[in-house]
Amino acid sequence: MNQDSGIPSPILSLRNVGAFYWRRSGYLRKEHFWALKDVSFDLYQGESLGIIGRNGAGKSTLLKLLAGIISPDKGKLINYGFTTTLLSLQLGFLPNLSGRENAILSGMLLGMKRKEIEKRLSYIQEFSELDDFFDQPINTYSSGMRARLGFSVAFQLDPDVLLIDEILGVGDADFRKKSEAVMREKIRSDKTIVLVSHSAATVRQLCNRTVWIENGETKAEGETAEVLRSYEGSLGSQSIKK
Secondary structure (H helix, E strand, O other), rough: OOOOOHHHOOOEEEEEEEEEEEEEEEOOOOOEEEEEEEEEEEEEEEEEEEEHHHHHHOHHHHHHHHHOOOOOOOOOOOOOOOOEEEEOOOOOOOOOOEEHHHHHHHHHHHHHHHHHHHOOOOHHHHHHHHHHHOEEHHHHHHHHHHHHHHHHHHOOOOOOOEEEEEOOOOOOOHHHHHHHHHHHHHHHHOEEEEEEEOOHHHHHHHHEEEEEHHHHHHHEEEEHHHHHHHHHHHHHHHHHHH
């Protein structure tokens, strides 16, 4: 909080941020592809910020920047001393290791200490509903079982800022309801959340402020209902043009 003005201070700030990848443009040639060209906004403590945009707009690249996985190629990204973690399912899973062993490995790769994740193994086993399969190699698991284990491990994260990339609802129908419920509870808490989605309905329900990314640029930023009104209007106009 800025004590002089009473205006809350941001915990993350982006100013004209851009990021590019190299992609092949010919047999022996490569070119820059700017996944993000010019993105600016602030993130404030305790808010749920939605990132909306079409597929390929640069949303996932933006989350990688916020997580510190990649650095901007232009502009400034300022973190004012807060931890950020990208919620990733099945990070580091090895098929020949058991669910228990993979839970420890994945938890450590996500930034938790071994002792910390070991204390939570009983909860992970219970929440994932794997029962005796928890001690079996995950190459014997179905895709739904892997998703349940991945979510149960990732949900143990408790950073200052939680970055979520389109993973609400994983696994089979019953587990999807349970995972959605606990994730929505976390989003509605006083945690700082950044939620990437192409679903306007999800963002409308869970986020109090939204940034619309279009072709790698900030198209709009502000109160969720207002931003989504503009975003959905653009989708309608695009379909009319087609």
